[in-house]
Amino acid sequence: MVAVSFDASPYLERKLLALTAHRSQFGITPDMLERPPQGVAQMLRALHPVLQREVFLLGGTRGTIPRWPLAGFFDGLATATATAA
Numbered sequence: 001m002v003a004v005s006f007d008a009s010p011y012l013e014r015k016l017l018a019l020t021a022h023r024s025q026f027g028i029t030p031d032m033l034e035r036p037p038q039g040v041a042q043m044l045r046a047l048h049p050v051l052q053r054e055v056f057l058l059g060g061t062r063g064t065i066p067r068w069p070l071a072g073f074f075d076g077l078a079t080a081t082a083t084a085a
Contacts, residue, residue, distance in 0.1 A: 003058035004070050008051065015051045016044070 008015070016033055019026045032040050056073075058065075066076050 001057065002055050002069055004056045004073055004075075006054050008054040012048065012051055016047075 016028075017030065019028045020030045020033065023029060028040065028044075033044070036044055058070075070076065
């Protein structure tokens with residue numbers, strides 16, 4: 001079950017550039033982002049909906065979860081308050 005999901009479309013360009021940093025795995029170069037060959041253009045179009053949404057699952061918890069899905073990554077966590085010394 002999805003615990004946290006958010007719109008990552010503002011980071012789409014960065015995520016696509018990250019693919020170019022792993023050319024041996026994806027075969028995409030920075031130039032291909034600007035002028036993609038036919039097959040690459042089709043693949044990039046297919047990746048857009050996948051890369052525009054980030055989804056995270058909760059692997060386990062030691063306490064109760066008061067609200068589901070979580071509003072954010074730290075939703076429901078008790079935090080310490082820092083005091084000046």
